Structures are given as structure tokens and as C-alpha cells.
Amino acid sequence: MILDGKCPTGPIETSWDRHRFNMKLVNPANKRKFKIIMVGTGLAGGAGAASLGELGYSVHAFCYQDSARRAHSIAAQGGINAAKNYPNDGDSIYRLFYDTIKGGDFRAREADVWRLAQVSNNIIDQCVAQGVPFARDYAGYLDNRSFGGAQVSRTFYARGQTGQQLLLGAYSALSRQVKAGTVVMHPRTEMLDLVVVDGVARGITVRNLVTGEIESHWGDAVVLATGGYVNVFYLSTNAMGCSVTAAWKAAKKGAFFANPCYTQIHPTCIPQHGEHQSKLTLMSESLRNDGRCWVPKKKEDCEKNPNDIPEADRDYYLERKYPSFGNLAPRDIASRAAKEQCDDDRGVGPGKRGVYLDYASAIGRVGEDKIRERYGNLFEMYEKITDENAYKVPMRIYPAPHYSMGGLWVDYNCMSNVPGLFVLGEANFSVHGANRLGASALMQGLADGYFVIPYTIANYLATVTPGKIKEDHPEFKKSREDVTKQADKLLSINGKKTVSELHRELGKVMWENVGMARSEKSLKEALQRIPELREEFWKNVKVTGTGPEFNQQLENAGRLADFLEFAEVMTRDALHRNESCGGHFRTEFQTEDGEAMRDDENYCYVGAWEFKGVDKEPELHKEPLKFENVKLAVRSYK
Amino acid sequence: MNLTLYVWRQKSPKDKGKMEQYEAKNVSPDQSFLEMLDEVNEDLIKTGRDPIAFDHDCREGICGMCSQVINGQPHGPQDKTTVCQLHMRQFKDGDKIFIEPWRARAFPLVKDLVVDRAALDIIIQAGGYTSCHTGGVADGNALPIGKDAADYAMDAAECIGCGACVASCPNSSAMLFTGAKVSQLAVLPQGEVEAARRVQDMTNAALASGFGNCTNHYECEAACPKGISVSFIAKLNREFLKSLAK
Numbered sequence: 025m026i027l028d029g030k031c032p033t034g035p036i037e038t039s040w041d042r043h044r045f046n047m048k049l050v051n052p053a054n055k056r057k058f059k060i061i062m063v064g065t066g067l068a069g070g071a072g073a074a075s076l077g078e079l080g081y082s083v084h085a086f087c088y089q090d091s092a093r094r095a096h097s098i099a100a101q102g103g104i105n106a107a108k109n110y111p112n113d114g115d116s117i118y119r120l121f122y123d124t125i126k127g128g129d130f131r132a133r134e135a136d137v138w139r140l141a142q143v144s145n146n147i148i149d150q151c152v153a154q155g156v157p158f159a160r161d162y163a164g165y166l167d168n169r170s171f172g173g174a175q176v177s178r179t180f181y182a183r184g185q186t187g188q189q190l191l192l193g194a195y196s197a198l199s200r201q202v203k204a205g206t207v208v209m210h211p212r213t214e215m216l217d218l219v220v221v222d223g224v225a226r227g228i229t230v231r232n233l234v235t236g237e238i239e240s241h242w243g244d245a246v247v248l249a250t251g252g253y254v255n256v257f258y259l260s261t262n263a264m265g266c267s268v269t270a271a272w273k274a275a276k277k278g279a280f281f282a283n284p285c286y287t288q289i290h291p292t293c294i295p296q297h298g299e300h301q302s303k304l305t306l307m308s309e310s311l312r313n314d315g316r317c318w319v320p321k322k323k324e325d326c327e328k329n330p331n332d333i334p335e336a337d338r339d340y341y342l343e344r345k346y347p348s349f350g351n352l353a354p355r356d357i358a359s360r361a362a363k364e365q366c367d368d369d370r371g372v373g374p375g376k377r378g379v380y381l382d383y384a385s386a387i388g389r390v391g392e393d394k395i396r397e398r399y400g401n402l403f404e405m406y407e408k409i410t411d412e413n414a415y416k417v418p419m420r421i422y423p424a425p426h427y428s429m430g431g432l433w434v435d436y437n438c439m440s441n442v443p444g445l446f447v448l449g450e451a452n453f454s455v456h457g458a459n460r461l462g463a464s465a466l467m468q469g470l471a472d473g474y475f476v477i478p479y480t481i482a483n484y485l486a487t488v489t490p491g492k493i494k495e496d497h498p499e500f501k502k503s504r505e506d507v508t509k510q511a512d513k514l515l516s517i518n519g520k521k522t523v524s525e526l527h528r529e530l531g532k533v534m535w536e537n538v539g540m541a542r543s544e545k546s547l548k549e550a551l552q553r554i555p556e557l558r559e560e561f562w563k564n565v566k567v568t569g570t571g572p573e574f575n576q577q578l579e580n581a582g583r584l585a586d587f588l589e590f591a592e593v594m595t596r597d598a599l600h601r602n603e604s605c606g607g608h609f610r611t612e613f614q615t616e617d618g619e620a621m622r623d624d625e626n627y628c629y630v631g632a633w634e635f636k637g638v639d640k641e642p643e644l645h646k647e648p649l650k651f652e653n654v655k656l657a658v659r660s661y662k
Numbered sequence: 663m664n665l666t667l668y669v670w671r672q673k674s675p676k677d678k679g680k681m682e683q684y685e686a687k688n689v690s691p692d693q694s695f696l697e698m699l700d701e702v703n704e705d706l707i708k709t710g711r712d713p714i715a716f717d718h719d720c721r722e723g724i725c726g727m728c729s730q731v732i733n734g735q736p737h738g739p740q741d742k743t744t745v746c747q748l749h750m751r752q753f754k755d756g757d758k759i760f761i762e763p764w765r766a767r768a769f770p771l772v773k774d775l776v777v778d779r780a781a782l783d784i785i786i787q788a789g790g791y792t793s794c795h796t797g798g799v800a801d802g803n804a805l806p807i808g809k810d811a812a813d814y815a816m817d818a819a820e821c822i823g824c825g826a827c828v829a830s831c832p833n834s835s836a837m838l839f840t841g842a843k844v845s846q847l848a849v850l851p852q853g854e855v856e857a858a859r860r861v862q863d864m865t866n867a868a869l870a871s872g873f874g875n876c877t878n879h880y881e882c883e884a885a886c887p888k889g890i891s892v893s894f895i896a897k898l899n900r901e902f903l904k905s906l907a908k
């Protein structure tokens with residue numbers, strides 16, 4: 025099937041405005057009759073639920089943490105982009121649009137990206153009005169910094185806790201609606217199924233994580249804002265509870281999964297220290313504004329104290345390879361470059377999987393106090409984890425799985441191919457193409473939640489009768505039975521391996537074969553290993569306790585069960601895409617000097633996979649990508 | 663190193679809980695405290711016993727989910743550090759470690775070390791916001807905000823909503839948490855408009871939810887992993903008095 029993104033045609037500058045005018049509206053008096061299910065209360069879901077509540081819809085919002093304020097958006101450090109051009113350095117909506125399309129290696133839709141760039145400015149205004157304490161200069165105006173991959177300063181920030189402050193802004197708006205009664209919050213509640221009746225999304229089935237009860241909730245529309253899936257690698261910068269479960273359950277009910285192979289490996293994370301490790305910690309990309317990446321030129325220097333290695337024996341590999349972008353080269357490029365150095369046996373630290381990020385010259389230039397002011401909290405966090413003082417010895421960093429560009433397929437209205445199912449934020453695939461630029465995920469989450477879904481959902485709701493199908497429908501009953509059956513099955517296996525042991529094994533297979541560099545051979549290896557692991561899981565996992573109680577092992581087992589199915593589609597997508605683009609690097613497709621080789625003739629499309637059953641091959645649908653406002657070009661940062 | 667743990671186990675709110683003893687063997691100093699507990703749990707699962715339930719998510723000190731009293735101190739011995747960021751190099755071979763949940767009337771126990779902190783959400787719902795709608799707001803630079811005010815607001819806004827301040831307070835007061843939000847918004851022009859109503863509504867909500875009053879013990883500041891200063895409680899009190907005058 026050829027998919028249609030339903031993007032507006034005509035001049036791109038006015039596309040969103042014209043589209044907004046052409047969409048249907050819901051009469052204000054009728055809004056409260058419509059019930060909207062919002063799964064997720066991160067930036068996308070929190071902003072969406074608050075805005076829809078303000079409009080008068082009846083919203084039910086769900087999250088698995090004990091409070092909406094704890095979604096993983098809270099962990100974002102660096103900042104959020106907007107095309108304000110406050111510093112007068114040449115930024116514009118067009119430039120942000122252009123940078124995002126190019127940064128995504130020409131694998132995103134032009135219309136969606138344009139809209140994102142256009143509303144980016146409204147986001148900053150909105151957050152300021154909420155009381156988000158963005159950094160300011162001495163005159164009292166908003167401060168900006170430049171961030172990976174951009175040559176203008178367009179990133180707004182709140183110390184090293186931008187995600188926290190933006191999320192608390194959305195959470196406060198959400199709290200106001202909870203108080204007003206337009207939003208009902210369901211914390212500690214996990215969505216475990218999407219209910220589809222006659223091809224239309226009608227509600228969800230959830231597990232109450234405190235009592236273990238399985239319940240259903242009907243809705244005239246279901247919105248998923250459930251975040252990303254990089255915990256498929258086990259070790260990542262995501263929170264422990266982040267999973268593909270909500271999105272995957274929707275995929276099993278007919279929603280197409282787009283570009284699952286596009287995953288972002290972030291260059292600046294603290295290297296792994298041992299086998300028992302449970303997660304990896306990101307050090308904000310902003311660190312590369314002042315830090316310089318290097319490894320020893322000579323292998324025998326790798327064990328030495330870095331401060332004893334003379335300047336002439338250091339290889340500042342990013343500055344060498346990419347003279348114009350240097351240490352600010354985009355993430356995919358910086359990550360691969362670090363891997364290359366370590367593969368060449370010049371890595372440092374435990375297991376020699378690390379490179380230095382050095383502040384000595386920045387401290388020499390602006391002084392330690394200035395560096396402390398800029399990155400103090402990051403240096404502190406680094407010290408807590410590694411017991412090393414990065415003002416004195418260079419930090420050690422290594423790439424780690426961080427973000428998923430792929431996600432459920434949506435059209436321009438953020439609606440999936442299942443009518444009534446909308447997807448926002450990291451959970452959809454829409455704007456980042458094959459690689460996301462720094463400070464653009466926060467922008468996308470808030471754009472989708474504050475400024476897109478309030479309009480586009482009305483266009484859909486205007487065509488449906490509110491409350492037509494409720495929890496007494498046989499499909500809801502069946503869904504509850506299926507969810508209960510899966511939990512009972514997991515609890516009955518009583519095997520020998522724990523959920524984390526099996527998750528670690530899956531993570532290893534994915535990291536080694538479907539990680540930073542992939543080949544036909546490694547991908548085929550993974551396609552063999554994943555079903556074996558899945559089989560072992562269903563025969564040999566051990567989950568203690570019972571269903572109707574607080575049971576964290578059962579939660580984790582359910583999430584892993586979904587990763588074990590999803591991993592296969594992700595690998596298949598990587599195998600079918602015979603090109604290298606952005607975060608997807610196939611070793612067979614590279615130039616002589618190791619740069620990614622895209623194939624626009626054959627792969628300039630979105631690959632959206634239709635689930636056909638576990639152990640069955642999914643079916644590929646394509647949405648061709650057209651570039652009318654940016655010329656397709658080789659993405660070079662030399 | 664090898665450690666002996668005494669952990670609060672309680673199957674459900676109705677159950678009577680008790681401390682149980684566990685051995686943590688071959689713990690590496692580079693492990694985090696929660697990774698040490700993960701390993702204890704792996705052993706419990708393998709021997710068919712119920713693992714210790716505890717809240718956690720980001721494991722990088724920002725979500726506010728983790729919540730354990732370690733040797734009598736909420737979030738444990740290290741200054742300005744959440745449980746998830748605490749590393750085992752803070753302990754030594756042979757140590758006995760006592761691990762308990764947050765205890766406060768407003769935080770009913772769910773299981774083992776997990777408590778229900780919904781009361782903190784209720785305080786925010788009572789007024790921890792500016793009442794602006796999505797859309798139709800002024801340009802972000804329309805109102806300059808002095809760097810001092812912006813920095814002060816940010817200092818207050820760093821609160822992660824963990825509830826350690828409540829757990830450490832002899833009165834189970836939530837005034838540090840409430841004061842931080844009141845102060846953040848009171849000092850910004852966008853929040854000042856509603857400052858009087860906000861401070862009253864939030865304080866009343868805190869008392870109605872079962873949190874106690876502040877009698878200046880200052881345990882909260884010592885326990886707070888984000889170093890939120892008690893001066894925000896003073897600011898809350900000033901704002902409260904100001905609001906009565908209106």
C-alpha cells in the first residue's frame with residue numbers, strides 16, 4: 025500500500041495556516057460530551073491533556089509513574105530550540121526547518137517539519153507565561169546558546185534542567201485542569217491494550233499497578249504520548265520504566281510502525297562501568313560547546329594518566345575529521361567517530377570503550393568559575409557516578425542509546441492509520457527523519473501537545489457521535505480477557521531466568537548487531553537470535569507474586585515480552601533499508617572515508633510496517649518523501 | 663564488600679510490617695545503591711521469594727520517584743544526593759544498613775518501601791500554576807525579568823517533588839515543597855498576579871491533606887537532595903502575611 029501523509033499542498037509558508045482554516049471545529053457546547061483518552065503525561069501528553077481540558081473536552085490521562093510530573097521528559101538537560109532569532113544571528117523559521125530536514129538526513133516530511141519550526145516560537149512564549157525560569161541575561165532578556173549541529177544560537181535553557189522545567193510547566197497546566205475537573209488523572213496505571221472496534225480506536229485496557237486490577241476505559245479518541253523505545257537495548261539513557269508497550273500493543277491492533285530502525289546513539293554518556301549496571305547516564309550535549317574530544321594517538325598511551333599525554337600525542341579526532349563543525353558535529357557522526365577510535369584500539373577507561381572530553385583549554389580560556397557556572401551540575405553528577413573530578417582530569421564518555429526517531433506512523437494530523445488513534449511526541453515518527461538534532465525533541469513534544477493536537481483532534485471528533493461505544497461492548501470484554509490471560513501466563517511459567525537477565529541478553533544482541541553500525545550479516549544474526557530469546561522467555565522466565573497486587577516483576581515481564589516482539593521488526597527494517605542515513609549506518613553503504621551513503625533513488629520513503637502475527641513477517645508499506653523546498657543533498661559537516 | 667541489610671517489608675497497607683534481614687554479597691563500590699538492591703532482588707526471585715518493592719524510574723536524580731530512608735536519613739548519608747545517585751563507595755565492608763519507607767500521615771504505605779505521595783499533587787492542583795491558557799500569551803521577551811529574580815525562581819524550581827522534606831520533618835510538614843513553588847511563582851511577574859490566592863490555597867491544601875505545620879526544625883533542608891533552602895519557607899510565610907492584608 026502507498027501511504028498518504030495527507031499534507032497540505034501549495035506554498036509551504038502558509039500550509040499550516042491554510043490547513044487550520046480548512047479543518048472542522050467542534051461546537052464549544054458539545055466539547056464536554058467527547059471523552060479523550062490521553063496515555064502519557066510527558067511533554068507531549070501533559071501539554072496535550074492540559075490544552076484539551078482547557079478547551080472543555082473530558083480528558084482521562086494515564087501514566088505509569090506515581091505522578092504526572094515524573095515522565096522521562098523530566099530528564100532532558102540541554103535545552104529547547106525555537107526560531108526566535110533573539111540573538112540577531114540569522115535564524116528564521118526557514119533556517120530551523122532547513123536544519124531539521126538536513127539534520128534528519130532527508131528522511132522526514134517537509135510539511136510536518138515546517139509546522140514544527142513555525143510553532144516553535146509560540147512554545148517559548150507559552151512556557152514563559154507559565155513561569156518556566158529560563159536563563160536570562162543581565163538585561164532581563166532570554167538567553168540562548170548553540171547546540172549540536174546548529175550554527176546559530178537558538179537553544180533556550182533552564183540551567184542543566186530544561187526538560188524538568190518544561191515538564192513542570194506542562195504539569196502545572198495539567199494540575200489546573202485536574203482541579204477544574206476537565207482532566208481525570210490515572211497515575212500508576214499502565215496501558216496494556218488498545219481496543220479497536222470495526223477498525224476504529226475506541227478505548228484502552230489498563231492495569232492498575234497498585235491493585236493489579238484490569239480495567240477498560242472507552243474514549244471517542246485515543247491519544248498515545250508514551251515516549252520512546254530505546255530500552256530495547258536494555259542499557260540506555262531512558263528511565264527504567266520506558267517501554268514500547270503502548271505503541272506495540274497499538275501496532276498489534278493494526279497501527280503501522282514507521283522507521284523503527286532509526287535510533288539515536290548519543291555521543292556524550294558516561295561509559296559503562298560493570299556487568300551489574302542498570303542504566304546509562306547522559307551528560308548533556310551542551311558539554312561539547314566547550315569540551316574537546318580526543319583519544320591518544322598511540323595505543324600504548326591509552327592506560328596513561330591523560331594529563332601526562334603531551335598535546336602532540338593527542339588526536340582531536342572530531343576537529344581533524346570535521347574542521348568546520350569540529351566538536352559540535354551532529355550526534356550520529358560524533359558517536360560513530362568515537363566508536364571508530366575505540367574499534368581502532370585507542371579507547372580509554374574500563375574495557376577501553378571510552379574517549380576523553382577535555383575542558384582544560386576552555387578552563388584556560390574562560391576560567392574554572394565560568395565553566396562551573398555553565399556545567400556545574402553536570403560535573404557534579406559525573407563525580408557522583410565516577411568519583412572523578414572533571415575540572416582536573418578529562419571526562420570519559422561513550423555513546424549510548426538515547427532516542428527513537430522511529431515510532432507509530434501518523435499523518436499530518438498526528439493520526440495513525442487507525443482512525444481515532446493519535447500519536448504525539450517521541451512515540452510517533454514524524455519530524456526527525458533518520459536523525460534528531462539536539463534540543464528538538466522537547467520542541468516537538470510541546471508543539472504536538474500545545475499547538476497541533478488541539479486543532480487536529482477536533483477535525484476528527486467533528487465526524488463522530490460521542491460515547492457511541494462503551495466498556496460493555498464485547499471487544500472491551502475480549503481485551504480484558506486477553507490482558508488477564510497474558511498476565512496469568514507470565515506468572516505460571518516459573519522458569520529459571522529473571523526478567524532482567526533475559527532483558528540484558530536481548531540488549532546485548534541488539535547493541536552488538538543492530539546498534540551503531542549494522543551489516544547484513546549482523547542483522548541476520550539478530551533475526552535468528554531474537555525469536556530464540558523470545559521462545560526462551562516464554563518457557564523459562566520467572567515472575568514471582570500474583571496478578572491482583574503491586575507486582576513490579578510482572579510489570580517488567582510484560583514490557584520485555586513486547587520488546588522481544590518489537591525487536592524483530594526493528595531489525596527487519598534495518599535489514600531492508602540498503603543504505604546508510606542518519607542514525608542508521610549500514611557498513612556496506614559507506615564512502616571511502618567512512619561517511620554514510622544514502623540511496624535517494626531507492627529509499628527516499630518512510631517504511632511503515634504492518635503487524636501480521638508473532639513469528640510472521642510484517643508487511644512493508646511505503647510513504648514516498650518529496651522535497652520541494654529543500655534540495656536533496658549529501659549531508660556534509662566537513 | 664559484604665553488607666547486612668535490614669529492610670522494611672510490608673505486603674500491603676493492611677499488613678503489619680517488619681524489618682527483615684538480608685545479606686548483600688560482593689558489592690562493588692562503583693555500583694549504585696539501587697543496583698545493589700537489584701542484585702539482592704535477583705537472588706530473592708531466584709529462590710522464589712517476593713523481591714523488595716521500591717519506587718525508582720530515571721535513576722539519575724531528577725524524577726523524584728526514588729524514596730528510601732537509609733540509616734534514618736531520607737535518601738541516605740550523602741549530602742544533596744537522591745537514593746538512585748548514591749553509590750556504594752559511601753559504605754564499607756561489614757556495614758549494617760537499615761532501609762525504610764518515607765513515613766508520614768499524608769503518605770500512606772503501598773508496599774514495602776513504596777508509599778503514595780498523591781497529596782503532593784493535590785497541593786500543586788490547589789494553585790501551583792499561573793492560570794494562563796494555551797495560546798494568546800505575550801512574547802517571551804515582552805517582560806524583562808531581572809537575572810536575580812530568574813535565578814531565584816530557578817533555585818526554587820529545582821524541587822523534584824520527592825517528599826524527603828516531609829519524611830525528615832518531625833511534624834511531617836510539606837512547607838519546603840510548598841514554599842519552593844510559592845516562591846518561584848511569586849517572584850516572577852507572570853505569577854505575581856495570583857500570588858495572594860495561591861499561597862492561601864496551597865497552604866490550606868497542605869494542611870487538609872494531613873501535612874503538619876512548620877515549627878522551624880530545618881531537618882527538611884538537610885534532607886533535600888536538591889538543596890532547596892529553608893529561606894523559601896520564610897518567603898512563604900511573608901507571602902502568607904501579605905495575602906492576609908489584601
Ligand SMILES: Cc1cc2nc3c(=O)[nH]c(=O)nc-3n(C[C@H](O)[C@H](O)[C@H](O)COP(=O)(O)OP(=O)(O)OC[C@H]3O[C@@H](n4cnc5c(N)ncnc54)[C@H](O)[C@@H]3O)c2cc1C
Pocket residue numbers: 063064065066067068069086087088089092094095096097098099100101102103104186187213214215216249250251252261262263266267269270306426427448449450451462463464465466467469
Ligand atoms: C537523558 C535525556 C536527555 C534529553 N535531553 C534533551 C534535550 O536537552 N533536548 C531535547 O529536545 N530533548 C532531549 N531529550 C529527549 C526528550 O527528553 C524526549 O524525547 C521527550 O521528552 C519525550 O517526551 P514524550 O512526552 O514524548 O515522552 P515521555 O516524557 O517519555 O513520556 C512518556 C509518558 O508515557 C507514559 N507511558 C509510557 N508507557 C505507558 C503505558 N504503557 N501506560 C501508561 N502510560 C505510559 C509515561 O508514564 C509518561 O508519562 C532527552 C532525553 C533523555 C533520555
Ligand code: SF4
Pocket residue numbers: 820821822823824825826827828838839842882885886887888889890
Ligand atoms: S523540597 Fe527537596 S526534599 Fe522536598 S520534595 Fe522538593 S526536592 Fe524533595
Ligand code: FES
Pocket residue numbers: 717718719720721722723724725726727728744745746747
Ligand atoms: S529514580 Fe528518579 S530521582 Fe531517583
